[in-house]
Amino acid sequence: MRLPGQLVSSKGQAASKGATRKLLIVDDHPMMREGLVQLIGHEPGLAVCGEAGSCQDALEAVRKLKPDLVLADISLPDKSGLELIKDIQAVYPDLAVLVISMHEESLHAERVLRAGGRGYIMKQEGGKKILEAIHRVLDGHIYLSEGLSVRILEGLSGRPSAAGQSPVERFSDREFEVFQLIGEGKGTRAIAERLHLSIKTVETHRTKIKIKLEIEDAAELARYAVLWVETQKAG
Structure with missing residues (x-):
């Protein structure tokens, strides 16, 4: 678990208290975490307050750092991201979790929402889309791709998806x-x-x-x- 000593704004200056939304990154790939740190570090109003490579470290970081949003992969070495979401929600029900993953959205996103997550975005998406997802979840909304949103709405309305269900x-x-x-x-x-x-x-x-x-x-x-x-x- 890595705990940065100081929040850094997009201009490289220490973020003033209350001006920046704090994000915790949970991913077992250091290069992925580093890329997200760089992306988020250049976005006004956002800062990474810590990093974790496992569910255990993530829960400890949540307790210590009290982030506004957890940005987590669904595949972690000790538990699944779904279990992490459930563990977080059991203790911190108001803490939003946005999943960012390489795994197919159609198979995982609805499970993430059922577990208490607030959104799902593929790692293959560009930085602009990832930041859009982060801001949307921080604003209290759920983030899914347009295609999956339509599919879920069709399911709720009783209309079957054209693609069927595997x-x-x-x-x-x-x-x-x-x-x-x-x-x-x-x-x-x-x-x-x-x-x-x-x-x-x-x-x-x-x-x-x-x-x-x-x-x-x-x-x-x-x-x-x-x-x-x-x-x-x-x-």
């Missing part, structure tokens, strides 16, 4: 986490330890996943999950 999208948040870990080559015991669940509970999730995917055996599930994870990385 089996993976029908997973519960916990099933989705288990599925991802299967795709990363982790066995039942390792998944149980990672998610702090019993082996029996993980097995139950695996069974539900197979039913939703219409898959009969564990080997086929593993192949499907690995292929899906690799496809996400490539995309």
